[in-house]
């Protein structure tokens with residue numbers, strides 16, 4: 001029983017040990033698959049205030065983006081979070097999603113007030129989840 005517990009802890013620690021290089025490689029494979037030419041930097045969230053239980057945060061525009069990941073993610077969780085954010089980058093690059101500075105979002109040509117739509121009702125999120133899973 002004790003050995004199984006140690007094995008579990010060992011696997012958990014190992015699954016959270018991965019290099020920046022591995023994350024960059026995930027980004028490169030993802031952008032190549034999506035056919036977008038962008039620069040994506042990966043950072044970790046330490047003191048950035050992150051809403052709810054989100055695993056990642058995306059900033060940037062026009063070809064240059066930063067993805068912030070939670071620090072304790074496993075490699076699979078990190079990969080999944082990156083795939084999700086890459087779909088958002090694709091949405092921005094193809095202008096299916098445009099974020100205005102005044103809290104207005106243009107999604108497929110229609111204008112929405114960002115804060116009026118709950119996270120789970122945002123169509124661009126639904127797309128990022130389904131296409132992000134395919135990319136993953």
Ligand SMILES: [Zn+2]
Nearest residue numbers: 084088125128
């Ligand atoms: Zn999202």
